[in-house]
Amino acid sequence: MPSTLHSADLPAAETGPGGSFGRSLPWLLLVGGVTGLVAAFVLTVEKFALALDPDYAPTCSINPVLNCGSVMDTPQASAFGFPNSLLGIAGFAVVAAVGAALLAGAVFAQWFWGAVQVGVTAAAVFVHWLIAQSLYDIGALCPYCMAVWAVTVPIFWYVTLRNLDRARSKSALGQWFRLWLDSLIRNHSLPLTVWFLVLIALIAQRFWSYWSTLL
DSSP: OOOSEEOOOHHHHTOSTTHHHHHHHHHHHHHHHHHHHHHHHHHHHHHHHHHHOTTOOOTTOOSSSBOHHHHHTSGGGGTTSSOHHHHHHHHHHHHHHHHHHHHTTOEEOHHHHHHHHHHHHHHHHHHHHHHHHIIIIIOOBOHHHHHHHHHHHHHHHHHHHHHHHHHGGGOTTTHHHHHHHHHHHHTTHHHHHHHHHHHHHHHHHHTHHHHGGGO
8 A cells, every 4th residue: 555655855855946845845844833722722722711701801802803703703714614724623623743754855656746736725725714804894904814814825835836836847738837837936035924914904905994093
């Protein structure tokens, strides 16, 4: 039976234009996974405390806009019938474990990276749905949730770049695909920067009536 882990040379497996991701991706997965795990864990504790005591004031309820309590007490906070943060605990624990394994020298089979891609893509889609719900339906922001947003999208982006880089030699698109991917990897931080700026702009615009009172 083939094993998920192979005792191959990690740097050799991650060479090419995306080779730098072979060094930085494990750290991103570990740090991002731990950050998301802590945020999800604290959010779960706050959720259970609020369920036990309706008068409990969550530590992340800072003002009318940054208010975890307003977010937790909505159907969107339990989209699948249980707190979303439980998904975060499980998912980010896996992400952190993968990062730690890569740092230890592990090399995963390509099917495993395909499974990781499915997971981080689903997480990114779910996060964007939650962002839309927070901004335009709930009308409040959860700081711990925003910490999850801030690590989920970079994790998705760099896992996707890593997998695209590994798939380039098998692509039927040939030279065009390789040139496009080379450009994308060279400017890898630009899409993320644009994403964060757009998110900040949307938050500023949506809650400007409140932010303006603080100026």
